[in-house]
Amino acid sequence: MRRLIARYAKECSTHLEVITVWDDEMEKEELPHDKPHIKTISHSHPAAIWFKRKMHDDFGVVVEGAFDNRPLVAHERFLAKLHPMRKSFTKTSVEYADYRPYKYETVRGDGVFEVAVGPIHAGIIEPGHFHFSQAGEDILHQEVRHFYKYRAIEKMVEGKTLAQAKPIIERISGNETIAYQIALRDIMLQAANTELPESNRKYHAMLLELERTIHHLTDLGFIPNDAGFGAALSVASRFSEDARRQMHSLTGHRFGFGAIDFSSHQINPGAMNGYIDTLEESLDFFEKWIVDIPSLWDRFDTTGILDSKKAIQYDTVGVVARASGVEIDRREERFYKEHGFEMAIQHGCDVAARFKIRLKEAKNSAKMMRNFLTKECETVKIEEIEDGEYFAYSESSIGELFMNIEIRDGVIERFFARDPSFINWQALHLMMPDNIIADFPLINKSCDLSYAGNDL
Numbered sequence: 001m002r003r004l005i006a007r008y009a010k011e012c013s014t015h016l017e018v019i020t021v022w023d024d025e026m027e028k029e030e031l032p033h034d035k036p037h038i039k040t041i042s043h044s045h046p047a048a049i050w051f052k053r054k055m056h057d058d059f060g061v062v063v064e065g066a067f068d069n070r071p072l073v074a075h076e077r078f079l080a081k082l083h084p085m086r087k088s089f090t091k092t093s094v095e096y097a098d099y100r101p102y103k104y105e106t107v108r109g110d111g112v113f114e115v116a117v118g119p120i121h122a123g124i125i126e127p128g129h130f131h132f133s134q135a136g137e138d139i140l141h142q143e144v145r146h147f148y149k150y151r152a153i154e155k156m157v158e159g160k161t162l163a164q165a166k167p168i169i170e171r172i173s174g175n176e177t178i179a180y181q182i183a184l185r186d187i188m189l190q191a192a193n194t195e196l197p198e199s200n201r202k203y204h205a206m207l208l209e210l211e212r213t214i215h216h217l218t219d220l221g222f223i224p225n226d227a228g229f230g231a232a233l234s235v236a237s238r239f240s241e242d243a244r245r246q247m248h249s250l251t252g253h254r255f256g257f258g259a260i261d262f263s264s265h266q267i268n269p270g271a272m273n274g275y276i277d278t279l280e281e282s283l284d285f286f287e288k289w290i291v292d293i294p295s296l297w298d299r300f301d302t303t304g305i306l307d308s309k310k311a312i313q314y315d316t317v318g319v320v321a322r323a324s325g326v327e328i329d330r331r332e333e334r335f336y337k338e339h340g341f342e343m344a345i346q347h348g349c350d351v352a353a354r355f356k357i358r359l360k361e362a363k364n365s366a367k368m369m370r371n372f373l374t375k376e377c378e379t380v381k382i383e384e385i386e387d388g389e390y391f392a393y394s395e396s397s398i399g400e401l402f403m404n405i406e407i408r409d410g411v412i413e414r415f416f417a418r419d420p421s422f423i424n425w426q427a428l429h430l431m432m433p434d435n436i437i438a439d440f441p442l443i444n445k446s447c448d449l450s451y452a453g454n455d456l
Contacts, residue, residue, distance in 0.1 A: 003328075004041070004315045006402050006418040007051035009059045011087050016059060021391075021402065031061065040066040047315045047426045058085035058154075073147045076100050084155060107133035107140045115437060119148045126451035130440065137436040142429045149455035157415045162188050162385060162405070165412055167257070173419060173453030174255055178204075178211040179396030180417070181260035183403040186392035191385045191407060199377040201335065203267065204260050206372035207247070208394070209365040211256060213279065214243045215397040216358040216365070219448045220286065223355050226442040227299040232290060239282045246275050262380035269373045279366050287359055300352035304431040304443030307349050314427040317420045318399020319361075320447050322346065323353035330395035339371040340364070354446040385410060396420060398450060419453030 003023040010017050016036045020027040029038060040063045042048040052063040053072035060083040071078065080097035082089060106114055115134050119127035127148035133141040153172060157165040162184070170181045182204055189196055196204075221236025244254050250267070251259035290296070306316070311324035321328050325347040332343055344360035346353035389406045399420030406414040424447060431443050 001312065003312075004045040004048060005400075006404075006416070007041070007048055007055070008404075008416045008418075009036075009055045009061050009085070010406065010414040010416075011059065011085070016061065018055065018061060019404070021404075036061045038063055040064060042066050042068075045315060046313065047423050050422060050426055057083070059083050060086070070103065071100075073150055075147065076102060084152060089155075102145070104131045104145075105141065105143045106131075109135075111135055112140065117440070119145075128451050130444075132432075132437060132440075134437060137438070139432040139435050139437055139440070142432040142440070144425050144428055146425065146451060147455050149451055151456060153417075153456045154415050157412050159411050161411055162191070162407070165415070169415075169417075170257055170260075172417065172456050173421075173450045175215050175398060175448075175450050176211070176396040176401065176419070176453060178208045178256050178259060179394045179401050180403075181256075182208060182394040183392040183401055183417075184405075185260050186394075187390040187403065187405050188382060188385070190390045190392070191388065192382045193386065194380065194382060196380060197378045199374045200262075200380060202339070202372040202374045203265060203377045205336070205339070206272075206369050207250065207256060207259055209369045209372070210243060210247055210250070212397040213362055213365045213369075214240055214247065215448065216362040217243055219358050219445065220290075220355070220362070222445050222448075223300075223351065223358075223442065224290065224296055226445050227296055229293065229296050232296075235286060235289075239279070239286070242275075242278070242282075246272075262382055264379045265377050267373070267375055267377075269375060272373055273370065276366050276370050280363070283359070283363050283366065287363075297352060299439075299442065300355060301348070301350060303351045303435060303439050304354075304446060305349045305434075306427060306431050308347070310430050311349075311427065314423070314430070316399075316424055316427050318396070318424065319354055319357050320399065320424045320427065323357045324349045328400065330393050330400050336368070340367045351442055351446040398448065398453070399424065417456060419450060419456065421449040421451075421454040424449050425454055 005021040005023060007020045016031040016033060018029045018031060018038050031038060038061060040052060042052060049066060049068050050072055052066050055061040057071055057073040076099050077096045080095045082093060112133055112135055115132040117130040119129045129145040131143045132139055153168060157168055166184060169184050170177050172180055217236050217240035221233035224232035247256050248254045306324050308325040311321050311326050317328060322344060323346045325345060327343060327345060329343050331341050342364050344357050346356050385407060387407050392403045394401045401420060402418040404416045405412055428447060
């Protein structure tokens, strides 16, 4: 079964176009402006349904035969009778709609009741709504509803040069700023018909692994915390903070904004090697400590199961997929393998498997960072950017990131990014049945999906 990566629309001068990106090919279909209808693929690829709903909200594309025709981006009083990604849309045309109640998916029956969680949460996480159908403590069904953080970034960068759009694109998701920059870097290199020197690629890859380390360490603390073991959060937070400070030392920013560029850099291998030594010692201590707490693994084991068949059916990516035995990672290529990449796979399909994947990947990232060390990288001259349509991928800490940019007359005509969270959020409800509602935060955190990356 081939894998669905993305499905999105764009407006051309004489028609609309729907692009469906598979792992083995790309399909393009032209639709008339006045009646843009297309067939659904959501029955064989359920994760296509959010793509479908977004295309309708953004462009007015009607996907025939879909099992869900509710708005996705367009909340209760979103723009009335407008499709904001159409070229005809302007700020002066904004008009709020009358209130339209959103009908959640629910389970009916004696003793069944509903629980609403969010979009405002007790912690400091971003806004997202989770709607449960319950029978006592047991979860019967959950629906995820997002786009409370929608910023219209696809529209925001239209008409900008790649350089002008970079500060916006790299801030889409704080978890993945290096990953977004690397995808944009590859598009800029394609558009300028320029090769990146090996030293620069190694330096950028080292930063990507450091970003992965930061977020895996954060999760290695928060996942046990949501099982009631707060000591792990205290310990792992210190490790994560050390990694964040190392990012600041290398790039001048704790999140690495502006880190992936084409200028020369001097790196202190001794200082970085010293940090990696400390990181490896910390991970070794943490692993020996955490695996010897039976009560913790009682909460992890068999909780939030996503079996491999469903993981494939829903086209999941990243840690979520690999913890269900699906071998998918954009780093599975020669450059990374030569520098120590080893794909981490688990077959437990549960919270425990997703925790173990993060621990293995953090250890592997430390090894790769040492192998990527270089004393300096070169200045790369970017010549004139050529018009065209360009595609790029990177493997963020969450999973595969896909980016498409079309350039016309030197500026962005269409920008599209499919964050790994946009796919994986749609599989979250599959992990809920046969669990109690108190396990929802634990299951959710074991996936560590981005709200901002989803709601771009």
